[in-house]
Amino acid sequence: xxxxxxxxxxxxxxxxxxxxxxxxxxxxxxxxxxxxxxxxxxxxxxxxxxxxxxxxxxxxxxxxxxxxxxxxxxxxxxxxxxxxxxxxxxxxxxxxxxxxxxxxxxxx
Amino acid sequence: xxxxxxxxxxxxxxxxxxxxxxxxxxxxxxxxxxxxxxxxxxxxxxxxxxxxxxxxxxxxxxxxxxxxxxxxxxxxxxxxxxxxxxxxxxxxxxxxxxxxxxxxxxxxxxxxxxxxxxxxxxxxxxxxxxxxxxxxxxxxxxxxxxxxxxxxxxxxxxxxxxxxxxxxxxxxxxxxxxxxxxxxxxxxxxxxxxxxxxxxxxxxxxxxxxxxxxxxxxxxxxxxxxxxxxxxxxxxxxxxxxxxxxxxxxxxxxxxxxxxxxxxxxxxxxxxxxxxxxxxxxxxxxxxxxxxxxxxxxxxxxxxxxxxxxxxxxxxxxxxxxxxxxxxxxxxxxxxxxxxxxxxxxxxxxxxxxxxxxxxxxxxxxxxxxxxxxxxxxxxxxxxxxxxxxxxx
Numbered sequence: 001x002x003x004x005x006x007x008x009x010x011x012x013x014x015x016x017x018x019x020x021x022x023x024x025x026x027x028x029x030x031x032x033x034x035x036x037x038x039x040x041x042x043x044x045x046x047x048x049x050x051x052x053x054x055x056x057x058x059x060x061x062x063x064x065x066x067x068x069x070x071x072x073x074x075x076x077x078x079x080x081x082x083x084x085x086x087x088x089x090x091x092x093x094x095x096x097x098x099x100x101x102x103x104x105x106x107x108x
Numbered sequence: 109x110x111x112x113x114x115x116x117x118x119x120x121x122x123x124x125x126x127x128x129x130x131x132x133x134x135x136x137x138x139x140x141x142x143x144x145x146x147x148x149x150x151x152x153x154x155x156x157x158x159x160x161x162x163x164x165x166x167x168x169x170x171x172x173x174x175x176x177x178x179x180x181x182x183x184x185x186x187x188x189x190x191x192x193x194x195x196x197x198x199x200x201x202x203x204x205x206x207x208x209x210x211x212x213x214x215x216x217x218x219x220x221x222x223x224x225x226x227x228x229x230x231x232x233x234x235x236x237x238x239x240x241x242x243x244x245x246x247x248x249x250x251x252x253x254x255x256x257x258x259x260x261x262x263x264x265x266x267x268x269x270x271x272x273x274x275x276x277x278x279x280x281x282x283x284x285x286x287x288x289x290x291x292x293x294x295x296x297x298x299x300x301x302x303x304x305x306x307x308x309x310x311x312x313x314x315x316x317x318x319x320x321x322x323x324x325x326x327x328x329x330x331x332x333x334x335x336x337x338x339x340x341x342x343x344x345x346x347x348x349x350x351x352x353x354x355x356x357x358x359x360x361x362x363x364x365x366x367x368x369x370x371x372x373x374x375x376x377x378x379x380x381x382x383x384x385x386x387x388x389x390x391x392x393x394x395x396x397x398x399x400x401x402x403x404x405x406x407x408x409x410x411x412x413x414x415x416x417x418x419x420x421x422x423x424x425x426x427x428x429x430x431x432x433x434x435x436x437x438x439x440x441x442x443x444x445x446x447x448x449x450x451x452x453x454x455x456x457x458x459x460x461x462x463x464x465x466x467x468x469x470x471x472x473x474x475x476x477x478x479x480x481x482x483x484x485x486x487x488x489x490x491x492x493x494x495x496x497x498x499x500x501x
Contacts, residue, residue, distance in 0.1 A: 019143060019168060025189055052193045053184050056203045057168040069167040103167045 009033040012043055012088075013098035017070075020058070020101070024051040029098050038093035040072060041084035058101060073100040112456045113178065113498040114464055115159065116472055117146030120490035122161060124179040127485075131462055131476040134485045140182060141173065148237045148451055148494040155245040156498050160264055162235035162250070170234050172202045172250075172264050185264035200265035205232050205250070205258055208271035220254065221283040230254045230274070237451060239294035243301060251291035255282060255308040257320065270320035273306070278325060278342045285309035285345050292450055293349045297356040305359065305374065310345040313361070315374050326374030330363060347390045348450040352399035360402050360429070362392040362450070367404055369429050380429025385416055391453035395478060396461040400428040403455075403463060403479060405448040414445040422465070424479050438482035439473065446471070451494035458499055466492025 013029040021027065032046040041064075048055045055061070058070055064084070066072070072079040074092045079099075091097040114125040121139030144163045152158040161173040161182070173182045183189050186200020207230050209218075222228035233253040241247035250258040250267060256274050258267040273291075282289060290309055297303035302319040305326075312327040330344045345364035352358065361368040361377065365388050368377045381387035386406045395401035404423050408416050415421060420439045423432040446469035456462035463479050466472045470489040475482045 017167075019165065022142075023168075023171075049193065052198055052200075053171075053187050053189070055198070055201070057171070060169075061201070061204045062206060067167065067169060 009035045010038060010093050011095045012038060012046070012092065013095050014043060014047055015098045015100040016054075017101060017103045019103070020054055023053050023057065026051075031095070034093075036093070037087045039085050039087055040079065040082065040099075043088070043099055044084070069104040071102045071104055073102060110458060111500045112458070112462060113151070113156075113500055114454075114472065114474070114485065115149045115151065115179070115494075115496045115498070116466055116486075116489065116492055117149050117161075117451075117494035118466075118470070118490040118492050119145055122146040122149055122163075123486070123489060125472065125485050129458055131456075131458075131474055136486055137179070140179075144171075145234075146493060147235060148496075150238050150240055150496045151498040152240040152245040152248075153242050154240075156500055158240070158245045158263075160238040160240055160248050162238055164234040170203055170205065170232070172235070172238075174202075174264050185260075185262075186266075200262075202264050202266070205235070205252055205267055206269070207232065207256060207274070208269040210271075219280055220289065221281055223284065227280060230256070233288065234290075236290040236292045237294055239296060241301075242296050242298055249294050249296075249304075251294050251306065253288045253290035254284075255289045255291040255311060257291055257294070257304075257306060259320070270316075272316070272321045273314060273323045276314065276323045276325065278311070281342055282308065282311040283343070293346070295349050295351050295359070297351075298353045299356050303356070303373075305349055305351070307346040307349050307361075309347070310343060310364075312342045312344040313346050313349060313374060324374075326370070327377070328375065329370075329377030329379075330368065331366070331379075332364065348392050350392045350394045350402065352394045355399050358399065358428075360392055360394060362389050362404055364388065364410060367392065367429060380425070382425070382430030382432055384423055384432050389448075390450040391448050391465060393453045393455055393463070395463075396455050396457040397459075398426070398461075398478075401426050401478070402429065403453065404432075405453065405465060407447060413447045418443050418445060420444040420446065420467075422463070422479055422482075435475075435479040435482070437480065438475075444469075449493055451496075452492050454495050454497040456497045456499045462497065464495050464497055466495040468492065 012034045110129040116123040121142040123138035126135045147162045149161040157178045159175040163171040174185045185202040219227035235250045237251040239249040246263045257270045293307035295305040307313045314323045347362045350360045357373045367381045369380045370377045389407045422435040446467035453465040461478045463475045468491040472485045
């Protein structure tokens with residue numbers, strides 16, 4: 001990230017599911033510097049750049065599409081079907097609330 | 109002192125079982141990658157500390173893991189765990205398996221046959237099998253679903269498809285078996301690095317003599333129920349292949365039904381089921397020092413995937429097939445209804461050849477005397493998908 005971009009960057013928090021936290025060797029939320037506008041795409045790009053072992057686990061390698069059994073939540077709203085280029089809520093962009101990446105619950 | 113390292117892939121993680129040459133007392137480490145499906149893990153014959161792993165999940169997709177210290181620590185190839193990545197585009201994409209669609213292939217490699225007979229695009233799902241090169245620790249092959257063969261020459265950091273296989277003229281006729289259309293078996297010829305055998309469910313067996321550029325279907329002599337053409341080139345549900353390294357022209361096959369043998373590198377097969385009580389099964393392997401001694405685990409049928417009469421028995425032939433003897437000492441004699449999957453049997457190369465297999469009930473059994481006597485190493489792992497053995501100096 002350039003110096004100019006850093007001045008416009010916000011610290012975004014991302015909550016990962018258990019298995020991805022293990023892959024990334026992190027505990028709790030991860031914190032990422034993301035330049036405005038803070039979109040799903042920008043956050044995921046920053047996440048994969050900082051933790052390349054997560055590449056392909058959230059988005060398909062070739063298409064960049066969300067993997068079918070993962071969901072995105074922001075401020076208690078399901079963002080899974082939203083455009084990856086839509087700006088996230090201000091409280092997520094400012095780091096007040098985390099962007100949550102969840103594994104869909106399956107089974108019974 | 110020599111020893112063995114048994115690599116066990118399960119539905120919920122990987123385990124490494126170590127023992128000395130006596131193979132009586134075992135140290136069990138794991139689970140590694142806990143909660144993930146480990147379809148297969150195998151060590152390099154060139155560098156035994158180098159182990160490749162296929163780690164997969166319906167949620168998170170396919171990962172390749174590697175150990176460079178004999179299974180103590182793991183990382184995705186090219187992505188050290190603790191290092192912050194350098195700026196710029198990544199140079200290692202160890203989990204990227206993309207089918208070759210380049211014009212250079214010269215063939216439409218886009219579809220195969222779906223269950224309903226229509227054509228269906230190839231879709232990558234997972235890596236079933238990893239096969240390290242016999243001569244180079246950095247080279248490793250991967251058999252994937254939907255069926256294709258990939259190769260890495262940089263230790264698993266990047267993968268390229270050997271697309272000549274899918275470009276075989278029969279590709280559009282390949283169809284998935286009940287478990288998917290997986291390339292599950294890769295056998296490398298120790299005398300000729302350009303010759304490779306592979307098997308696909310349910311397309312059959314194939315051989316390349318030129319390092320993977322061109323392939324020949326080698327299924328002549330196979331007879332499969334529901335395939336009306338006795339000379340069908342493809343369509344057979346080959347479950348596994350095994351070879352003794354001293355005789356690369358001789359292969360043994362556990363087909364869906366039937367145990368088969370070829371003495372001419374797959375040009376012709378003949379059935380050697382002989383007196384087996386049932387010739388359905390998945391696993392097959394060859395004694396390390398006796399090329400005519402082979403092992404199978406008969407399973408009741410394709411409708412009932414468990415041993416006959418609840419008795420778990422390995423069958424051994426010392427005559428290259430046809431004449432089989434049950435091996436039961438130390439194995440459950442009643443109430444046993446597990447399965448033994450295709451990649452879940454292996455042998456070590458100690459003087460007294462050890463034989464190992466894992467079950468869907470989570471047991472891993474070992475014999476230190478070529479199958480005469482068996483004992484469980486572990487009893488309560490998750491369902492075992494694969495077992496490989498490294499013999500250590």
